[in-house]
Structure formats: C-alpha cells, structure tokens
Amino acid sequence: MKAPDSLFRRLLLWLLLPLLALGALMLVQAYLDARRTADRAFDRLLEASSQAIAEQVQWQDERLWLDLPPAALEMLATDAEERVFYALYDDDGEFITGNARLPGDPRSDDISGEAMYYDDVQWQDLALRQGVRRTRLEDWRQREGFEVRVAHTREGRERLTWRLFLGNMAYIGAMAVLAIAVLLLAVRSALRPLTRLRRAIRRRDPRTLAPLELPLPRELAELRETLNELLARMRRVRANQERFIGDASHQLRTPLAGLSARAELALRQDNPEVWRAALQAMQTTSASTARLAVQLLSLTRLNNPEATPELSALDLNDIARQAVRNAWNRCHRDGIDIGVDVCDSPVTIDGIDWQLEEALSNLIDNAGRYGATHITVRVNATPPELVVEDNGPGIPAEQRLLVLRPFHRGEESGDGSGLGLAIVDGIARTHGARLRLDDARHESGLCVTLRFPAPTPTETKQ
Structure with a gap:
C-alpha cells in the first residue's frame, strides 16, 4: 500500500x-x-x-x-x-x-x-x-x-x-536560504496545533467519549467541534445500546427463568398430566423466547448501517401478497380473518424485500397478539403506501410515539415483546418512509401506514 x-x-x-x-x-x-x-x-x-x-x-x-x-x-x-x-x-x-x-x-x-x-x-x-x-x-x-x-x-x-551577477547571486542566495528557513519554521509552527490535536486523540482512553477540550486555531477548532459532535452522537448511540442490552437481557431472563422453574416443578411430580401441562407451557414460552430472539437480531441488524444491503426496485403488491401468504396459516389457526387489497397496476419503489416483509409480519403479529380478529393489508398507489388495518383495541393517541421505543408495550395484558413497532419504525427509516399510526376507518382498531417517497418520473416509466 x-x-x-x-x-x-x-x-x-x-x-x-x-x-x-x-x-x-x-x-x-x-x-x-x-x-x-x-x-x-x-x-x-x-x-x-x-x-x-x-x-x-x-x-x-x-x-x-x-x-x-x-x-x-x-x-x-x-x-x-x-x-x-x-x-x-x-x-x-x-x-x-x-x-x-x-x-x-x-x-x-x-x-x-x-x-x-x-x-x-x-x-x-x-x-x-x-x-x-x-x-x-x-x-x-x-x-x-x-x-x-x-x-x-x-x-x-x-x-x-x-562579477556583478555573482555579487547579486550571493545576496539572492542568502535571501533564499533565509526565506526557506523561515518557511520551514512557519509551516512547522502552523502544523503544530494539528500535532497537538493528533497526540491528544492518541492519548485518549478508547472507552471515553468525553468532548475534546484543547485550544486550537479557528480552522482546527472547527475540526475539534466536528469531532465533539461525532463523540456526542457516539455517546447517544452507546447509551441506546446499553439501554437496549439491559432491556434485552431482562426480556430474555424472564422467560428463561420461567422455563427453568416449570421444568423444576415438573420434575418433582409423578403425574403425567402435570408433565404434559408443564411441557405445553414450556413450549409456549420457548416459542415466545425464540420469537423475541429473532426480533432482537432483526433490530440489531437494522441498527447496523454496514449490514444494510442496497435498495432495489420492488412491487408493493408482491410484498403485500407474500406477507399475507406467510401469515395465513397462523392467523387461520388463531381464528383471525386476514385479507389483502392490492392495486391493479404495479406500485414500484426502491426497497429491501425481506425488510418490508418483516415489517408487515410484525404488524400482523402485533395485531393478532393484542386481540384483533380482522386484519387487512392494503396497497395504495398515490402516494405509494403499505397499510395494515385491524379491529383490535388500538393505541391511544398519547402513547403512539412511546410504542415506537423498544420494549414498550401499549397493553400490559398482551404477550408481545414491545419490539414489533420499533422494528417497523427502523425499517421505515431505512426506506426513507414515513410511519403513521391512526385510528381504523370503520371500527375501533389501529391503522398503521408506511408512506414511501414518490418515485421520480424516470423510475415511474421503468
């Protein structure tokens, strides 16, 4: 190199x-x-x-x-x-x-x-x-x-x-040597604050994100302030990560402790019926824990910009149909009526297919877990939108911003993890889309809308 x-x-x-x-x-x-x-x-x-x-x-x-x-x-x-x-x-x-x-x-x-x-x-x-x-x-x-x-x-x-030229050349040579010496000293003096800044950064503990406090000239002071802004963003990111890790460990520790307690109680019994009930409860808990682990991995991957693939042209109609097909068996087993309403012509956006399918999957799963019996996945063309509407209990207007935070659940009675809407919000930001939570149009419930940027005329022709 x-x-x-x-x-x-x-x-x-x-x-x-x-x-x-x-x-x-x-x-x-x-x-x-x-x-x-x-x-x-x-x-x-x-x-x-x-x-x-x-x-x-x-x-x-x-x-x-x-x-x-x-x-x-x-x-x-x-x-x-x-x-x-x-x-x-x-x-x-x-x-x-x-x-x-x-x-x-x-x-x-x-x-x-x-x-x-x-x-x-x-x-x-x-x-x-x-x-x-x-x-x-x-x-x-x-x-x-x-x-x-x-x-x-x-x-x-x-x-x-x-003779005259050599005499003048001696003076010019002396002036040149003096000018070069002054130039070397001036350049070194001008770069000395940059050297101080480099040494200050090198001496810092890699675990500290405190702002740099170093007197510098105006041009380097702007660089110092830019570094301090970056450190401030890194502090916020680290605080969010630490909070996320603490919440994730708490969310995982609770079901794992429940599995251990049920297994210990079942081992003390000799009745096969008790064993069967314990196994069923353990199966439900393990499924919930597995889903929580998958959601944690999804949220972690969304928060890693280096792991985000490039956007490609997608048809929202295909995304909606695939999400409904994937959720059909689960909803049918739970007695939930799920349907899809798509446009006659393709609705094309630039996006990531698995992320949009996961967003719809989380919205459908959340609606089912919180009591919805009717779910509709709809596609609008102008502007391009993905809409999931249900007839569940809905979310009060004053809590709609809070539920976008990880591990915040609108209803304590539900068995959700509080990650579904946070994942949907992350996917919306990845696609430059706007996430909106509204009341359902025809009855009580929740209407979640992902509104994507309108395509350019060139993209529309394609």
Whole structure:
C-alpha cells in the first residue's frame, strides 16, 4: 500500500515552488541588470574614447587628418585584454584612417548635430560593441563632417557582467536560504496545533467519549467541534445500546427463568398430566423466547448501517401478497380473518424485500397478539403506501410515539415483546418512509401506514 502523502510535505512543496520560480526570475533579472550595467559602463568608455579621437581630427592639405594619441584607446583596454578598433570616415563615407574598416551608423544621413550610436556587431567572426560618433570640425573656416567609429571585443563586458551577477547571486542566495528557513519554521509552527490535536486523540482512553477540550486555531477548532459532535452522537448511540442490552437481557431472563422453574416443578411430580401441562407451557414460552430472539437480531441488524444491503426496485403488491401468504396459516389457526387489497397496476419503489416483509409480519403479529380478529393489508398507489388495518383495541393517541421505543408495550395484558413497532419504525427509516399510526376507518382498531417517497418520473416509466 502506498504511503499517504504528508501534509507538511504538500504545504512545503506548494510554498517552495512559487518561491523557487520567484528566485529564478530574480536571477534572470539580476543577470540582465548586471549586463545592462556593464554595457552602460563600457559605453561610457566608448563615448569618452570617441570624444578624445574626435578632438584630434583636423583639416590639413585639403583633407581630414588624425593624429591619434595613445590615451584615446588605452582607456578602452582593461585587464580582460580586449581587442580595440577605431576608424575615421569622412562625410561621404570614405575611409580616412584607422586599424579596421568598421561598419557605420545605419541611421539616415539627415541626422544633424553631434550624436552617439551604440550597436553590437559581428566583424570578421568577432563579436564587437561599437560606438559611432557623428560630428564636425570646430574650425571656423571649415565645417567638414566626419564619423569616428570605435569598437572593442566583449571580454571586459562579460567579465564585469559575471562579477556583478555573482555579487547579486550571493545576496539572492542568502535571501533564499533565509526565506526557506523561515518557511520551514512557519509551516512547522502552523502544523503544530494539528500535532497537538493528533497526540491528544492518541492519548485518549478508547472507552471515553468525553468532548475534546484543547485550544486550537479557528480552522482546527472547527475540526475539534466536528469531532465533539461525532463523540456526542457516539455517546447517544452507546447509551441506546446499553439501554437496549439491559432491556434485552431482562426480556430474555424472564422467560428463561420461567422455563427453568416449570421444568423444576415438573420434575418433582409423578403425574403425567402435570408433565404434559408443564411441557405445553414450556413450549409456549420457548416459542415466545425464540420469537423475541429473532426480533432482537432483526433490530440489531437494522441498527447496523454496514449490514444494510442496497435498495432495489420492488412491487408493493408482491410484498403485500407474500406477507399475507406467510401469515395465513397462523392467523387461520388463531381464528383471525386476514385479507389483502392490492392495486391493479404495479406500485414500484426502491426497497429491501425481506425488510418490508418483516415489517408487515410484525404488524400482523402485533395485531393478532393484542386481540384483533380482522386484519387487512392494503396497497395504495398515490402516494405509494403499505397499510395494515385491524379491529383490535388500538393505541391511544398519547402513547403512539412511546410504542415506537423498544420494549414498550401499549397493553400490559398482551404477550408481545414491545419490539414489533420499533422494528417497523427502523425499517421505515431505512426506506426513507414515513410511519403513521391512526385510528381504523370503520371500527375501533389501529391503522398503521408506511408512506414511501414518490418515485421520480424516470423510475415511474421503468
């Protein structure tokens, strides 16, 4: 099984990715800034060199003449040992002098006044940075225009660029290390309340369902309150289970004690008639106890959501007919008139067949045990309903909610266990149905109705 991903790792990853992306952008920007700074510095040298050369240009023998001082080019030479080139061109673009025939200014010729132009050029497989200055002689007798072109290789620029970039990168690296350290501490600090919550839950006694009392941030406080709500529901469930177990043990202990007492009394007698009466009483008690055990198992299974199968399409007419067939022999033996009233067309719902049959069986059995002589099982189509109506003593309106509790019996004189209606109520809730207890329509008695949710149009067509 693959290990679950760590929340700490996930937070760190999602916070580090933008931080790393920002760091990469900062490095790119630092390199571009370093290159621009180096270009500006060396361009100033190009400008100074071209200015020094332009100041030495003179008009002599009816032509331009240049006596280049060594300092004009030495200012471009650095410890990177760049190669330096220069050229002088007249106003017609004719080469006058220089150590290289450098390309000129691509701008239009109508540009007037002194101007400086910089460009990166390729000359004889060399990458050069060139500066072109357009100017004129300062002699009042002669205003001849000319161009001074100065260029050098990029070794010094690149060295200065990397020196500046490495200096910036050291600062960025230090900031990144500090940011990552702060980020690690922040994430650990943010997750520390979650660690406290986990440890508090782990240290708890599994038998206690007391609410958690732990100061937490707002987001985790909501989780704590959700856990406390779950614990409260579990307390209610455990209380109901303990009450159910106590009632069940009491209900089972009474008939078992009666069986033991009757058997002991019968063993003290020598009369076969007494033995027969004791055996008949023991048979009745054991049958009642067996039915009680079956009802307890049914109620336990209804209260276990993991044991509930999926709902499937059912016809309520078939459910009603089957329940009446199953109860026919018992009712006929006890002198009870039982009938079924179904619809002409199928009444389809989503349900569990054995649960609905058991609900009808419990309703029929309850009616018979409490004195009913006529029982009718009816199916209504709109809305879908299962109805069991009898002519027994009925249940007073003020007790109809109480009888839905396990082991509560409406009439103490009856021999029921008080589980029948509780099981029917559980089955109704499983099916999303509404259980209603009313007076019988035609005579005294009880009318129990299971009203199911109306099917959707798609389900109706099917």
